Amino acid sequence: MNTPAPDSVVEMRGLSTLIGDHYVHRNLDLRVEPGQIVGLVGGSGSGKTTLLRQILGLLHPAEGSIRLFGRDLATATPVDQRAMLRRLGMLFQGGALFSALPVFDNIAFPLRELRCLDEDWIRRLVHLKLAMVELKPEHGKLMPAELSGGMVKRVALARALALEPELLLLDEPTAGLDPDRSRTFAELLRELKGELGLTVIMVTHDLDTLARLATHVAVLAEQRIVEFGPQAEIMTGDHPLVAAFRGGEQKMVM
Amino acid sequence: MNLAPRLQVESGTVVLTGEWTLAAMVPCLSELKAMLATEIPAGHAWDLSSVTRLDSAAAILLWRTWKECWPERLEASAMHRRALERVAAMSHAESADVKEAPGLIERIGYLVFAMIANLKGLVTLYGQMLLDLAYLARHPSEMPWREIAANIYKAGAMALPVTALVGFLIGVTISYLSALQLRNFGADLFIVNILGVSIIRELGPVLVAVLVAGRSGSSMTAQIGVMRVTEEIDALSAMGVSRSIRVVLPKLLALTVTMPLLVLWASAMALLGGMLSALLQLGIPFAYFFENLQRAVPVANLVIGLSKGLVFGFTIAWVACHFGLRVKPNTESLSANTTTSVVTAITLVILIDAVFAIFTRNLGIPQL
Numbered sequence: 001m002n003t004p005a006p007d008s009v010v011e012m013r014g015l016s017t018l019i020g021d022h023y024v025h026r027n028l029d030l031r032v033e034p035g036q037i038v039g040l041v042g043g044s045g046s047g048k049t050t051l052l053r054q055i056l057g058l059l060h061p062a063e064g065s066i067r068l069f070g071r072d073l074a075t076a077t078p079v080d081q082r083a084m085l086r087r088l089g090m091l092f093q094g095g096a097l098f099s100a101l102p103v104f105d106n107i108a109f110p111l112r113e114l115r116c117l118d119e120d121w122i123r124r125l126v127h128l129k130l131a132m133v134e135l136k137p138e139h140g141k142l143m144p145a146e147l148s149g150g151m152v153k154r155v156a157l158a159r160a161l162a163l164e165p166e167l168l169l170l171d172e173p174t175a176g177l178d179p180d181r182s183r184t185f186a187e188l189l190r191e192l193k194g195e196l197g198l199t200v201i202m203v204t205h206d207l208d209t210l211a212r213l214a215t216h217v218a219v220l221a222e223q224r225i226v227e228f229g230p231q232a233e234i235m236t237g238d239h240p241l242v243a244a245f246r247g248g249e250q251k252m253v254m
Numbered sequence: 255m256n257l258a259p260r261l262q263v264e265s266g267t268v269v270l271t272g273e274w275t276l277a278a279m280v281p282c283l284s285e286l287k288a289m290l291a292t293e294i295p296a297g298h299a300w301d302l303s304s305v306t307r308l309d310s311a312a313a314i315l316l317w318r319t320w321k322e323c324w325p326e327r328l329e330a331s332a333m334h335r336r337a338l339e340r341v342a343a344m345s346h347a348e349s350a351d352v353k354e355a356p357g358l359i360e361r362i363g364y365l366v367f368a369m370i371a372n373l374k375g376l377v378t379l380y381g382q383m384l385l386d387l388a389y390l391a392r393h394p395s396e397m398p399w400r401e402i403a404a405n406i407y408k409a410g411a412m413a414l415p416v417t418a419l420v421g422f423l424i425g426v427t428i429s430y431l432s433a434l435q436l437r438n439f440g441a442d443l444f445i446v447n448i449l450g451v452s453i454i455r456e457l458g459p460v461l462v463a464v465l466v467a468g469r470s471g472s473s474m475t476a477q478i479g480v481m482r483v484t485e486e487i488d489a490l491s492a493m494g495v496s497r498s499i500r501v502v503l504p505k506l507l508a509l510t511v512t513m514p515l516l517v518l519w520a521s522a523m524a525l526l527g528g529m530l531s532a533l534l535q536l537g538i539p540f541a542y543f544f545e546n547l548q549r550a551v552p553v554a555n556l557v558i559g560l561s562k563g564l565v566f567g568f569t570i571a572w573v574a575c576h577f578g579l580r581v582k583p584n585t586e587s588l589s590a591n592t593t594t595s596v597v598t599a600i601t602l603v604i605l606i607d608a609v610f611a612i613f614t615r616n617l618g619i620p621q622l
Binding site (some may be wrong): 086087098099100114116117120121124125127128129131132143144145163164166191194195196197 | 276277283284308309334337343483585587
């Protein structure tokens with residue numbers, strides 16, 4: 001802990017994303033430090049999910065670079081890539097659960113991939129993760145198709161947490177959860193952050209979760225991060241986009 | 255920052271240091287487990303106060319080492335204690351239930367039930383088709399012409415090259431092999447009879463059916479299956495659009511119409527290949543072939559071949575749609591049903607072919 005300046009968890013410099021012949025991001029900069037919970041906000045179609053996919057290495061930057069845990073994912077060897085990806089968990093917007101596997105095996109999958117945990121250990125871990133997202137062990141037998149939308153989200157979160165990641169990427173984590181569950185979810189994340197020094201980047205439209213959880217807010221607009229800073233500063237700031245976002249959300253709530 | 259998890263036993267106290275997380279433990283897991291399993295006498299105090307991080311995987315490891323009860327003396331920060339408490343709360347959760355593999359008789363039973371269910375589904379689908387046709391006869395404006403045309407194009411026009419190629423090659427092969435035999439008997443000229451009857455009556459329809467079952471049957475099952483997985487079928491129903499008229503019926507009609515034409519096309523190509531091979535191998539000119547084909551192969555054979563095509567086409571689409579509608583919303587079910595669809599379709603085609611052979615045994619065989 002006595003290193004002077006800890007490496008950033010994610011650092012993007014001059015990032016441009018090109019899909020087809022359309023720039024989704026152009027010259028985007030973002031630096032996320034360990035322990036930050038960054039809320040990524042922006043209008044629909046502004047490229048928030050695409051940015052998460054860039055971090056995961058599912059897309060390749062057209063220009064610029066992304067450093068994950070201080071290293072460039074694109075140039076790392078396959079073994080290193082795997083090790084880096086094991087340090088992060090991703091919650092996809094639609095859950096992306098393996099539809100052929102029951103809930104239990106979905107969560108156990110990344111653990112089994114480590115090939116060094118015994119079944120009893122895995123079972124306890126899976127049940128623990130299920131309990132964390134307020135699901136019962138019986139739910140482990142259900143198939144993803146039998147789950148309600150909110151349950152899919154929670155199972156997906158449990159799977160993202162399975163490997164005890166240092167970096168958690170969440171795409172709309174609270175969409176489809178009732179307000180009560182969103183609150184518990186925020187508490188869970190805050191607790192995990194305290195225990196594990198978790199870093200979180202989350203895309204969200206949920207102002208409540210943002211206010212409760214995020215330490216920092218990044219506003220994605222005009223193909224880049226237009227605002228980035230501590231939550232209180234940004235959310236009370238008067239950047240027109242932030243104000244619009246805030247106003248829009250309040251209208252939606254009413 | 256990255257301190258490996260370590261433990262030391264000092265005068266009645268087990269001191270844990272470093273980062274006790276899954277990622278940090280994995281490289282030295284077997285050593286840690288061995289140390290935890292053997293070297294600790296009961297009644298030792300546990301000092302976790304210098305552990306920097308403790309995740310639930312490590313908490314489970316410790317909890318198991320403690321044989322699922324709290325050690326008498328434990329020093330840990332409130333945060334780590336909470337992680338351990340979470341594990342402790344879980345520990346009396348049930349053990350995994352073991353599923354017994356079904357016995358032979360049970361498995362046969364399941365198979366029979368599955369067959370009955372499939373038969374029922376096929377009959378239901380057939381009945382639904384008749385009802386739809388009756389409905390469309392009364393409301394002709396709702397006929398899904400666009401879908402039918404699209405399916406004819408996909409299953410028919412797009413299949414022309416591959417059926418032509420396969421037909422041509424089979425024709426060449428059969429002609430070549432028959433020629434070798436016929437030359438021994440000096441019966442060269444009978445190549446026309448052999449090729450004509452075998453290709454037009456038997457090989458053409460069956461070959462095309464196998465190709466189409468693999469090509470269009472699988473794609474129909476997969477398409478309907480994915481529509482079920484993504485709830486598109488439900489979306490159609492929600493808009494008041496009948497899925498059987500818009501999705502199933504066009505496929506059934508299109509393939510029924512298309513198959514005889516494909517059979518005709520593939521048979522022609524096979525004959526062409528056979529003629530070419532006969533010309534090169536036996537020196538039989540095309541003109542002789544054309545003159546004698548009519549005499550050697552009565553037109554009944556063509557009728558039989560084309561009606562086989564009609565029946566095969568309907569069967570393939572029927573089976574494909576049935577299995578497509580049976581797909582459950584998961585990838586495993588999708589792949590299993592697609593496989594079953596193709597296998598069932600090909601098996602049924604061969605069965606029906608045998609039935610055709612028996613009932614048409616007196617038709618179209620030239621008496622010399």
